[in-house]
Amino acid sequence: MTPTSLAPDQAHARLHELTVIDVRTSGEYASGHIAGAHNIPLDHLDTALPVLKSAAGRGELLVVCASGARSAQACATLAAHGIPAATLTGGTTAWSRHGHDLHRSADARAVWPMDRQVRFVAGSLVLTGLAVGQRWATARWLSVGVAGGLVHSAVSGSCAMARVLARLPLNQPRATDLDATLAVLADSDDLTASGQ
Incomplete structure (x- = not known):
């Protein structure tokens, strides 16, 4: 076996x-x-x-x-x-x-390992949501969405962002x-x- x-x-x-x-x-x-x-x-x-x-x-x-x-x-x-x-x-x-x-x-x-690619994109999206949220408060929801996705990823053991990034030409x-x-x-x- x-x-x-x-x-x-x-x-x-x-x-x-x-x-x-x-x-x-x-x-x-x-x-x-x-x-x-x-x-x-x-x-x-x-x-x-x-x-x-x-x-x-x-x-x-x-x-x-x-x-x-x-x-x-x-x-x-x-x-x-x-x-x-x-x-x-x-x-x-x-x-x-x-x-x-x-x-x-x-x-x-x-090419960066997938976990590093995910951290870079997630962090960039959170920072973008917070920065743009200074002018337009609704943009902060981008940061909330990414944070929720990261929590779901940790709990479920799957990562939707990694699946999307895996489809980029550099990863194919x-x-x-x-x-x-x-x-x-x-x-x-x-x-x-x-x-x-």
Whole structure:
């Protein structure tokens, strides 16, 4: 039976036998990922379900994100489709904190992690609501709305702002990147089926 989560040191010791799926945005992935991880952003997970089901049949899947929240959500989606997977406890943040390396491509563009993007946009909206609210009092409701959204996000474990920001071009994978990732995972199926 597949464990539901692996601590960074446990995952590091078993890395050679795990298929690692990184569900962060392509920009986050490019800025530093576990060597050998395949990038399938969370909002593209449904597209990859058939390939991931086959990959899970070959061996255990380890799902990774920055903190563990998105990977836990991805694992729940996979489980709902009968695909066993474990999440990396604490995500790539904990992985780095435990002294394990993250791979960065030489040509990678620097993109902030999603939680930092959310904090920047939320803070900017709150400040804008307060500043404009000095002249037009109703603009303060923007700040109230953002604060309410942040509280809801903390309580529910989901973040509508992160879902919106994930759709920005800088966070989107090129279609060819996602197709290439799925092809690599599918080719692994072909090699396994042929006994190679």
